[in-house]
Amino acid sequence: QPINLKMSGKSPSTEKAKANANRLGKHGRSETSLLPKSCGNCRIRKIRCDKNSPCSSCRIAKIPCGTTTTVGRAESQSSSTPENPEKRDLSLIQESILEIKERLERLEQTQQAPKHSFDVCVVTAERNAASVLGTTFQNEPSFQQQSAQASLSAEISAEEATTGDSNQEIQYSLASLKSLLQGNYLPSSLNDLHFPCSTPRAPVENIDLPPMSLVVAALRKATVKLPPVILHNGFRDHMMLENLCKKVYFPARPSSKAEVTLMNGLLFYLLDAYSQEDQTDLSSSDCATYAKLCEKNFCDGIQDYDCLVTPTLENIQCLMMGAMKAQGDARPSLCWTLVSTGARLCQSLGYHRESEVARGPPELADAKRHVFWMLYMIDKVMSLNLGRASSFPDHDIDVEVFSPNPNPRFWAWDNVLMAFIELCKLQGQMYDELYSARARRQPPEMRSRLIQERSASLFAWHVSLKKVPDSIKIGTRKPNI
Numbered sequence: 090q091p092i093n094l095k096m097s098g099k100s101p102s103t104e105k106a107k108a109n110a111n112r113l114g115k116h117g118r119s120e121t122s123l124l125p126k127s128c129g130n131c132r133i134r135k136i137r138c139d140k141n142s143p144c145s146s147c148r149i150a151k152i153p154c155g156t157t158t159t160v161g162r163a164e165s166q167s168s169s170t171p172e173n174p175e176k177r178d179l180s181l182i183q184e185s186i187l188e189i190k191e192r193l194e195r196l197e198q199t200q201q202a203p204k205h206s207f208d209v210c211v212v213t214a215e216r217n218a219a220s221v222l223g224t225t226f227q228n229e230p231s232f233q234q235q236s237a238q239a240s241l242s243a244e245i246s247a248e249e250a251t252t253g254d255s256n257q258e259i260q261y262s263l264a265s266l267k268s269l270l271q272g273n274y275l276p277s278s279l280n281d282l283h284f285p286c287s288t289p290r291a292p293v294e295n296i297d298l299p300p301m302s303l304v305v306a307a308l309r310k311a312t313v314k315l316p317p318v319i320l321h322n323g324f325r326d327h328m329m330l331e332n333l334c335k336k337v338y339f340p341a342r343p344s345s346k347a348e349v350t351l352m353n354g355l356l357f358y359l360l361d362a363y364s365q366e367d368q369t370d371l372s373s374s375d376c377a378t379y380a381k382l383c384e385k386n387f388c389d390g391i392q393d394y395d396c397l398v399t400p401t402l403e404n405i406q407c408l409m410m411g412a413m414k415a416q417g418d419a420r421p422s423l424c425w426t427l428v429s430t431g432a433r434l435c436q437s438l439g440y441h442r443e444s445e446v447a448r449g450p451p452e453l454a455d456a457k458r459h460v461f462w463m464l465y466m467i468d469k470v471m472s473l474n475l476g477r478a479s480s481f482p483d484h485d486i487d488v489e490v491f492s493p494n495p496n497p498r499f500w501a502w503d504n505v506l507m508a509f510i511e512l513c514k515l516q517g518q519m520y521d522e523l524y525s526a527r528a529r530r531q532p533p534e535m536r537s538r539l540i541q542e543r544s545a546s547l548f549a550w551h552v553s554l555k556k557v558p559d560s561i562k563i564g565t566r567k568p569n570i
Contacts (some may be wrong), residue, residue: 127469128154133178152184186540209297209382211339214349255333282398296386297348299356299379306370307359314361319355320502330355347403350390354410357383387411397430398438402457408434409464416467425471432463433482442479443488458491462510469513473520483517508554515550 130147132140138144143154298304311319311327320329333352337344357380364376390396391411396404408431415424440447440461446454465481472479490510493503522528522539531539 103501129177130154130181131191133181149186150188152181210300210338210341211295212298212349213293213343214296214346215293215343282395287384293343293430294346297351297382298337298353298386299360299382303360303371303375303379304334304338304356306375307356307363310363310368310371311359314368315498316359318362319356320499323357330359345398345401345403346390346393347399347401347407350387350393350396350407351403351410353383353386353390354407355413356380357387400434402438402453402460405438405440406430406460407432409460409467412464412467416471421471421475423477424467425477428464428468428471429480431460432468435461435464441486441488446488455491460487462490462506466506466509466513469517473516473524476524477519478525480521481517483514483521508550511553512550515546518546 127138127140128147130150130152131144135148137148138146145404147154189451296370308327311330315327319330322524325331330352333348333355336353337349360376360380360383362379363371364373366373368376387407388411391407396407408427412424412427412431415421415427435441438457446457446461448454449457465486468479468481471477490507491503495502522543523536528536528539
């Protein structure tokens with residue numbers, strides 16, 4: 090055996106050392122270390138790397154890849170100075186921030202793009218004033234009315250005084266009383282409708298509307314034949330819609346949010362009715378498209394805070410139309426909420442008192458009476474259906490019913506509405522006398538007598554309705570109250 094080792098000139102230990110050297114390679118590393126590994130970016134982000142050069146994750150993120158896949162690259166990395174990990178992490182963070190900024194810019198450009206794929210007309214609407222000082226109704230028991238009475242009584246007493254010393258005392262007392270009462274008429278927070286700490290809202294708002302050409306064509310058609318749905322929703326002719334369109338599309342002053350909302354509600358019903366008919370001058374598809382736009386604007390408007398709290402005629406008309414829409418959409422709770430809100434605004438403006446309503450011009454007074462009685466009818470029906478007390482107490486109402494429209498085309502409809510007002514009064518009496526908490530405490534004999542009286546009243550009303558001339562009934566659809 091020693092002879093064989095000498096002849097070969099190699100020992101087992103020498104051969105083993107050479108084999109290890111060949112396996113480690115030129116740089117003393119294992120050949121397995123040259124196999125692809127996860128790049129540094131994927132290790133930092135803790136995601137799976139496909140070990141390509143560059144890897145798919147780095148290609149998607151558009152960042153340099155740190156994968157080592159070849160011997161030559163390993164040699165260059167071993168000969169170069171190793172990169173500082175902190176600097177590499179900082180560069181990755183900067184690249185990520187740049188990518189986020191680019192995405193945000195693209196998102197802003199997308200949001201600034203047109204909202205609709207169809208033509209719209211953008212108008213500016215002013216929000217209602219936050220204070221309604223001097224416009225609300227106050228009855229005799231109010232402190233302001235009592236203050237005015239006290240001031241008037243003091244002045245009358247001072248005029249009747251004649252003696253010198255006593256006259257001076259009275260004048261001094263009168264001056265003191267006036268100084269105390271004068272503060273009652275100074276601006277205060279009594280009629281403010283917003284908390285001072287609340288975030289102020291933008292005074293104006295941009296609203297997308299149907300194009301003017303479509304609205305003009307619809308108004309021209311309405312002058313010839315007004316859809317019954319407009320009458321069904323409590324508006325007596327097309328002139329109201331035409332005047333609103335003039336104010337909004339050709340404003341001499343900025344239109345209020347209530348006016349724009351009311352116009353959208355009327356246009357919604359008008360265009361929706363025309364979308365179901367074969368038109369030559371109006372496209373049914375355009376009418377359907379813009380009817381949805383007007384419906385959205387109207388629903389957004391009546392759910393706005395200012396519409397629900399600011400007592401104006403336009404806001405009350407919007408609430409009345411919204412209540413009828415909710416009733417037609419089978420949403421009784423929403424209908425009741427809108428009617429109750431409209432009733433509160435009517436009382437704030439004194440629409441339930443004839444002395445307050447009659448102060449304005451005849452046309453304006455009739456518009457107030459009309460919207461009041463329309464809300465009254467809806468309220469009485471919903472009160473009986475839902476079993477809740479009415480928001481219109483009959484004992485505190487003395488406003489007259491609106492006068493019939495002089496136009497023969499609409500006179501019949503108004504007469505039918507007047508008949509239904511009487512029916513709703515009977516329904517209110519039925520709830521108060523038979524279903525209220527006070528009525529349920531009455532003895533059975535009295536309740537039985539009241540039931541007979543209300544039954545006779547309903548029968549008499551039905552007989553009077555049959556006496557309506559046939560000319561009124563023909564071509565007229567009765568309100569679905």
